[in-house]
Amino acid sequence: MYPASFEYVAVDSAEEAIDSLAEHGDREVTLLAGGHSLLPMMKSGLASPEVVVDLGGVDALSGIERGDDATRINAMTEYAAVADDEGLWSDNPVVPEAAAAIGDVQVRNVGTVGGNVAHSDPAADLPAAMLAADATIHALGPDGEREIPAADFFQAMFTTALADGELLTAIDVPHLGSDDAAAYVKKASPSSGYALVGVAVVLETDGEEIADARVAANGAFDHAMALEPVEEELVGGSLDDESLPERAAGRATDDVESYLVLDDEQASSEYRAHLLEVYAERALETAIDRVGDGSNADG
Ligand SMILES: Cc1cc2nc3c(=O)[nH]c(=O)nc-3n(C[C@H](O)[C@H](O)[C@H](O)COP(=O)(O)OP(=O)(O)OC[C@H]3O[C@@H](n4cnc5c(N)ncnc54)[C@H](O)[C@@H]3O)c2cc1C
Structure with missing residues (x-):
């Protein structure tokens, strides 16, 4: 499929991109980065921008x-x-x-x-x-x-x-501290690789205690969200408590209205809610195993 015709604008700086967005503001204008989401949307007719501003030539926006x-x-x-x-x-x-x-x-x-x-x-x-x-x-x-x-x-x-x-x-x-730990695990869609469910964890530790925890999920909801009940269960918990990952992960859908869990041709909301608990537990176990293993050398 071909996208609808559009005007293509290449810019050399972030400021030029902002000027270009403002200049064409009376028309439907969008930025182009890698194009791996935008171009399929344009080809399938889901997006039909009149002006596309390409950031590919802005060297100052690249690098770590x-x-x-x-x-x-x-x-x-x-x-x-x-x-x-x-x-x-x-x-x-x-x-x-x-x-x-x-x-x-x-x-x-x-x-x-x-x-x-x-x-x-x-x-x-x-x-x-x-x-x-x-x-x-x-x-x-x-x-x-x-x-x-x-x-x-x-x-x-x-x-x-x-x-x-x-x-x-x-x-x-x-940066994390040297005794903190993190993990990201996902159940990938077999067709695209996108996350049916993905869970990210950062644990800040003080001795054997979890002093702070941030746990968030992709794929399960209409946008990425923190899993606050899981975080609550973790904070103050002991790294030695072997039941903690399962107990905390079991709260992944607490306070979540069932309609908020995505339900589509790839996975039902019930399956996604199940995956959320399973992958939250795996992410927590992985992060806890990494505490003190030197994976965060900085400190
Ligand atoms: C086969 C396939 C498999 C994929 N699998 C995964 C996966 O497993 N996990 C995953 O996370 N993603 C996956 N993706 C999506 C891919 O990561 C996209 O590249 C990403 O979603 C968008 O990044 P992009 O640089 O391509 O942005 P584009 O497609 O160029 O832009 C996407 C949107 O963001 C806007 N935008 C881009 N840059 C900026 C900016 N700097 N400021 C403001 N707005 C901006 C654009 O205007 C556009 O609306 C997959 C894509 C494909 C084609």
Whole structure:
């Protein structure tokens, strides 16, 4: 299938992209990053932008920069670069583990972190990882720059806190402490590789106690969400309590209205709710096993 005709605009800087969005604001205008979501939507008629602003030539939006407290992933960085980044594996493995779980090698070489997060596809892998990592999203718009905590960013299916005319420029992923641990596990769709359910976990520990926990899920709901009852069960719990992962994971759908669990041709809501508990337990067990194994070398 062919997309409807559109005007193509290539830009060299983030500022030029913002100007271009504003300039064409009276028409339907959209940004193009890796194109792995946008182009299928255009070809199938689900999206018919009149103007497409291509970020592919904006070198300043690519790459990974390691700071003292956080690692900055610029928006146009491909998943493969994140999955291969040793510094990120050491400082906060939940994000590279989620990036490594995306689709296949072709998708990981072309899809971008900014496109994945800005698109807020319920079945995408990075949104839950960004919630668990407590990442900060940087946006640039006509009124300048702003920072948006991941917890406020994902609002609904394909809907984020980005305003019209704003560009996601980068994401800061905080470093974990040396005794903290993280994990991302998913049940992939056998046909596409997208997450039927994916669970991201970050545990902050103090001795044998779980001092803080962030647990979030993709795939199960219309957008990535924190699993707050699971987090509540974990905080104050002991790493030695072997029943804790199962008990905490069992609360994954507490407070969730049944209609919020996705139900489609790939999986019923009952199956997804079951997967959510199973994969939450696996993610928790994996993270707990990693505490103190030196996987976060930074500290
Ligand atoms: C076969 C296949 C399998 C896949 N499997 C998975 C998977 O397992 N897990 C997974 O997470 N994803 C998967 N994907 C989706 C893929 O990761 C997409 O690349 C991703 O959803 C969008 O990133 P993109 O860079 O391609 O963005 P694009 O498709 O170019 O853009 C997507 C949307 O985001 C907007 N956008 C892009 N960049 C920005 C920005 N910087 N600021 C503001 N808005 C922006 C665009 O305007 C557009 O609306 C798969 C895709 C395919 C084709």
